[in-house]
Amino acid sequence: IRWIDLSEERFNRLGKDHLAAKTQTSKIYALALLGRYDEAVKCGEAALEIFLKHGDFYSAGKIEHNIGNLFWRRDLYRESEPYLHSAHRRFEAIGDHRQLAMVENCQAFVKTLQNDFRTAEVIYQSALERSKLHDLTVTEAEIETGLSNLYLFEGRYDLALRYMELSRQKYEELEMPTQIALCELEIAD
DSSP, X not given: OHHHHHHHHHHHHTTOHHHHHHTHHHHXXXXXXXXXXXXXXXXXXXXXXXXXXXXOHHHHHHHHHHHHHHHHTTTOHHHHHHHHHHHHHHXXXXXXXXXXXXXXXXXXXXXXXXXXXXXXXXXXXXXXXXXXXXXXXXXXXXXXXHHHHHHHHHTOHHHHHHHHHHHHHHHHHTTOHHHHHHHHHHHHO
């Protein structure tokens, strides 16, 4: 965090507030790892203002996605939703399908955690179709894991196993051993 602050300070001294704000993505992550979530949210909101001032909707969407994640990680689902919704709108406006699918995956996960299974399923399916259409294999595998968990929560074990296996197969094709092992553990459980 000290090094990130130093970098931000130097960019600001040079009058480059947009570049200074870009350093804050890393700072949010570092603060979250330390459990300093409120500080991370404030940091993200300050950077968001600068991104919007510069018309950088991609970075604004990314920071909103991160802030939304900070809230749901603390079980503050309703607080998470406006940030994820705004990030979705921004990525939709710039046509970034990868980011859209990733935000939709988080939105569906948040709905699952709130036991709104029908809405979660609709969002997951939309994200899954987007991932397939745009050849986003890793994101597709992540969404299939999410769908598996949704169906597990619902007690629909056949679908839970089916989607976890689909996810495992993709990770196998991509040669991602850690993800393969996690899928195998979920299947065994």
